[in-house]
Amino acid sequence: MFSLLRRLGDALRPRPEPISDERWQAVVTACALLQPLDAPQSQRLREFCARFLADKQFVALAGAELSAQRCLLIAAQACLPVLELDYDYLRGWYQVLVYPDEFHMRNEHHDEETGVVTDVEDSRIGEAWDYGPLVLSWADIEHDLADPHSGYNVIIHEIAHKLDMRCGAANGIPPLPPGLPRSEWKRTFQQAYEAHQAAVDAGEEALLDADAAESPDEFFAHAAEAWFSNPALVAAAMPAVAELLRRLFRPGRDPASA
Template sequence: MLLAALCCLPLLEFGAEGLRGWSQVLVYPGAFRAQRHEHDEDTGVLHEYDEDLIGESWEFGPLVLSWDDVAAEAGSPHEGFNVVVHEMAHKLDALDQAMDGTPPLPAAWQRAWARDFQAAYEALCARVDAGEETVIDPYAAEAPEEFFAVTSEYHFSAPAVLAAAMPEVASHLRRFYGESPL
């Protein structure tokens, strides 16, 4: 029941439309290892490595989660972390066939979203690159799609922190997801 409730939280404004294109949730008892392959176009070298994960969202595949982390985060929901919300945000982001940090939005809102999210993302990246402490998890600086997923976590688990740190982003996420239940 806990997992189902957490998965539905980001979908309250979307209903079944938020589930379009996928139908599976895989749950591992704990963190899991995924094999990665990255091809360096410049050198032609293929890099292979393993990565330990607590969650993953495949664009056209399942949602994959670590139960240990789902349960632990449910016990401390005000810390700005929620792997289920994070991965569900990726699913919503992918609804327009592009996991790029911008979910499907009306055109006028998309322009404002892109402007405000880009400015906040670039500011966070600059602070992270300078080695400064950040209120928002520095993982959000990895890529625009991670920025959207991480700020979505804050919207649901620490909305006051997000609103103080990034008021424009918080405003867009309130409009997108609805008010946080916290």
Template structure:
């Protein structure tokens, strides 16, 4: 009886959120037109993405910096791209924080890093996005608009992949596995496939000469930045999975299949039989 009552209240709460944060048809159509990498979704998938985007807007608090005007266009563009990775996982993967801060362009961040010798350094750098453990996601609106699918770059998917990774603690390239969502995906399999791909990519990056570096950076499907840390490799590969899925599957088939099974989505549409059924 209590479970049924809880579900009834949850359903009513969801319905109210969908009504209150309903996305107008014209705005949703413009959003989809600006995100051609969503074309692989069928009508039912797009409808679910629209609902999840509305629920994301209901749960998160948007703000801007440097006098950028906060518009519905900005909020819906970010919400749609943030909702995509968790479309078949659920918004609970973004629990524990509420803030999304949008800057007009790149912004300066200050952080402390510890080198291999244990020495702590204070660094200042420009950033297009940043995800804080237990805190907000910071995004450059200029870069959000760049993530339309021309190449494997999408700052929203990148930073929200970090948030998924952080669900189990510090981002380390090993996002949490749940039996209900990943019944056939074991930690050892993740380590075998992901760690091998990461190590191989790092060796490839390390082997690039200074003379060939610029060419490699411009032509590599995966940004060389992914070699900085397993968490960056996970985030960058998540971008490739959703934005350029077919080239990614062709170049990294095992890694593509691993991430597709994790996110329970198949943007390149190569799985037979299909992935596990969608969840509510």
């Protein structure tokens, strides 16, 4: 039944349109994170991007401006984390919503001490739900493009959440390839997460933002964006975490070149 639905879904999906050399070159020039890819990786990413653009509906909200090239820039960074995994990791959701800048989300806040639930409005630069849309602030995407090795990348952060949610609840453990034991991942990330929490509580400098101390899934998303943006920085601060991220995202690669 599932495979029948899937075949039907595949048949209904628009055919990917090949991306011209000119458009691809412009995206590689604009996005420094794509520049270290070798020719076969770049070609595979280009094919993934064509599928992403065919699969996902891009929606500009609140006056955001979206051009074909901006959509391709988003697609390229969204596909980068799954380049060595499988495009299917990006299946099961259908929209990319783009705001011009930070956006506000209404959320319920549960006070653990009083049990009182209040409605709060949070400002966000990105958001991802299981089976739901990817929501992004264009201004923050532009910041990441202008300062690509800062350790931040909002698109990769949200895609890391999407990967994490693929195997049940978000818990900081994405689907792992054979040869990467779940127990090893869990132990290494738990230790690093606790060390980060302790550093934040003590007011010490830490590689990742204080937000990463909120939960194991936030820690994983922050670590993943930092690793793609600046792998050497993560390797220096958290070598065991960096090595696991390399084995997940770049299997078979020399650790020195991440």
